[in-house]
Structures are given as structure tokens and as C-alpha cells.
Amino acid sequence: MKPDPESHPALALDETTHQRVRLGILAVLAETAECTFPALREQLELTDGNLSRHLKILEEAGLVELRKTFEDRRPRTWLKLTKQGRKSLRSQLELMEKLVARLDSTMEKE
Amino acid sequence: MKPDPESHPALALDETTHQRVRLGILAVLAETAECTFPALREQLELTDGNLSRHLKILEEAGLVELRKTFEDRRPRTWLKLTKQGRKSLRSQLELMEKLVARLDSTMEKE
Numbered sequence: 001m002k003p004d005p006e007s008h009p010a011l012a013l014d015e016t017t018h019q020r021v022r023l024g025i026l027a028v029l030a031e032t033a034e035c036t037f038p039a040l041r042e043q044l045e046l047t048d049g050n051l052s053r054h055l056k057i058l059e060e061a062g063l064v065e066l067r068k069t070f071e072d073r074r075p076r077t078w079l080k081l082t083k084q085g086r087k088s089l090r091s092q093l094e095l096m097e098k099l100v101a102r103l104d105s106t107m108e109k110e
Numbered sequence: 111m112k113p114d115p116e117s118h119p120a121l122a123l124d125e126t127t128h129q130r131v132r133l134g135i136l137a138v139l140a141e142t143a144e145c146t147f148p149a150l151r152e153q154l155e156l157t158d159g160n161l162s163r164h165l166k167i168l169e170e171a172g173l174v175e176l177r178k179t180f181e182d183r184r185p186r187t188w189l190k191l192t193k194q195g196r197k198s199l200r201s202q203l204e205l206m207e208k209l210v211a212r213l214d215s216t217m218e219k220e
Contacts (some may be wrong), residue, residue, distance in 0.1 A: 008153060009136030018130050024120030027209060031216050086217070093213055095132060097205045099137060103203055106141050107196070 009099045016061050017092040021046065021054045026089045029064065029081045037077040055079065063088050119209045123187045126171050127202040131156065131164045136199045139174065147187040165189065173198050 013043030017023060024044045029035060035043075041051045061102040066093070067078040127133060134154045140143060145153075151161045166175040173195030177188040191199070 001130055008134060010130070010137045011155060013130045015130055018204060020120070020123045020128050023123070027120045027213055028118060046120060054126060057128055059177070089213070090217070093210045097210050100203045100207050103137055103140055103199070107200070
């Protein structure tokens with residue numbers, strides 16, 4: 001049996017938002033107004049390097065905004081979703097929903 | 111505002127099944143009894159090398175089974191989900207649903 005010849009919804013998933021760590025970052029940031037780098041790192045159980053690497057990709061895509069402040073003379077990095085980041089996360093959630101709905105109906109039939 | 115200190119559902123996502131191409135492979139295979147290598151490659155718009163690489167990871171994780179046949183003396187590779195593959199895909203779908211539900215309720219509040 002050949003699969004459906006139409007374009008599969010999995011193809012529409014965007015690696016920028018779908019990648020596991022980046023989806024986690026976007027998800028945590030969607031749940032908070034603004035978050036510090038260490039708080040995000042702990043929430044997602046990441047290393048500094050790994051978080052930085054993924055934040056750079058999200059920042060370059062315009063999905064996340066970095067803001068630097070000083071507190072007691074120590075630098076502090078704050079992160080938040082941009083409008084585009086929120087929009088992209090929404091699209092990602094819609095695609096995930098679509099994929100789950102499609103597979104749920106397929107897998108129930110068995 | 112600090113994010114929720116409890117473990118985030120995004121942390122539970124398994125890279126083996128969540129990765130975009132592999133999720134696509136599992137999704138297509140869930141929709142068909144068995145599928146040839148070229149049919150899968152076309153359905154997901156992949157190159158031979160990319161599909162092989164991801165199939166190897168899925169096969170080593172016990173999620174996908176390969177079967178080789180000959181048709182008109184030409185070798186043919188058939189692919190299907192294993193029982194474990196179906197189970198892992200189900201877990202992945204449940205996690206995606208959980209994440210979508212959590213974020214939908216957060217993002218609606220704004």
C-alpha cells in the first residue's frame with residue numbers, strides 16, 4: 001500500500017521551532033513575560049553552551065529577544081519572545097495538533 | 111517572573127521520535143502497512159542519504175524494521191513500524207498533545 005500522495009503535514013514542520021530544545025525554549029518563554037538566562041537554563045536542564053547555541057538560532061530568526069542589564073554590577077541576560085516568536089510558536093502548535101489529529105484517527109482504526 | 115519550577119513537558123520529548131524527519135518517517139509508516147524505500151523518500155521529499163541516516167537511527171532504536179526482497183531481480187527495501195515503534199509514536203503524540211494543551215491555555219490568557 002502506498003502512502004497518501006498529498007504533501008504530508010510532517011513536511012510543514014519548521015526545524016527552527018520544532019527542534020526539541022528550541023521548542024522547549026519557546027514554550028518556557030511563552031509562559032513568562034521575561035526570563036533570565038540561568039532560570040531558562042535550569043528550567044530546561046541545559047548547559048550554558050547548549051542554551052547559547054539554540055538562543056543564537058532563535059535570535060537570528062527573530063523569534064527571541066535578548067536584553068542585557070546590570071544588577072549589583074553583575075551582567076544579567078533577559079530573554080523574551082518577540083511577536084514573531086509568538087506567531088511561529090502558534091504555527092508550530094497548530095501543525096503539531098494537525099499531525100496528532102491525523103495520526104490519532106489513523107492509529108485508532110487498527 | 112520565574113517560570114514554573116516543575117519539570118516542563120518539553121523535557122520529556124525524546125529526540126529519537128521528535129526529530130522532524132524521523133517523526134515524518136514514523137508518521138508515514140503509521141499510515142501504511144509497509145512502504146518501500148523510494149515511496150517513503152518521495153513522500154517525505156528526502157535524499158537517499160538523509161533517509162538512510164534517519165532510518166538507521168530508528169532501526170537501531172528498534173522502532174522500524176527493514177525487509178529486503180527482489181523484484182525482477184532488483185533489490186527492494188520495505189519498511190514498517192515495529193510494535194515498539196508504534197508505542198513510541200503514541201508516546202510522542204501524547205507528549206505533543208500535552209504540550210499543545212498547556213501552551214494553548216497559557217497563550218489564550220493574553
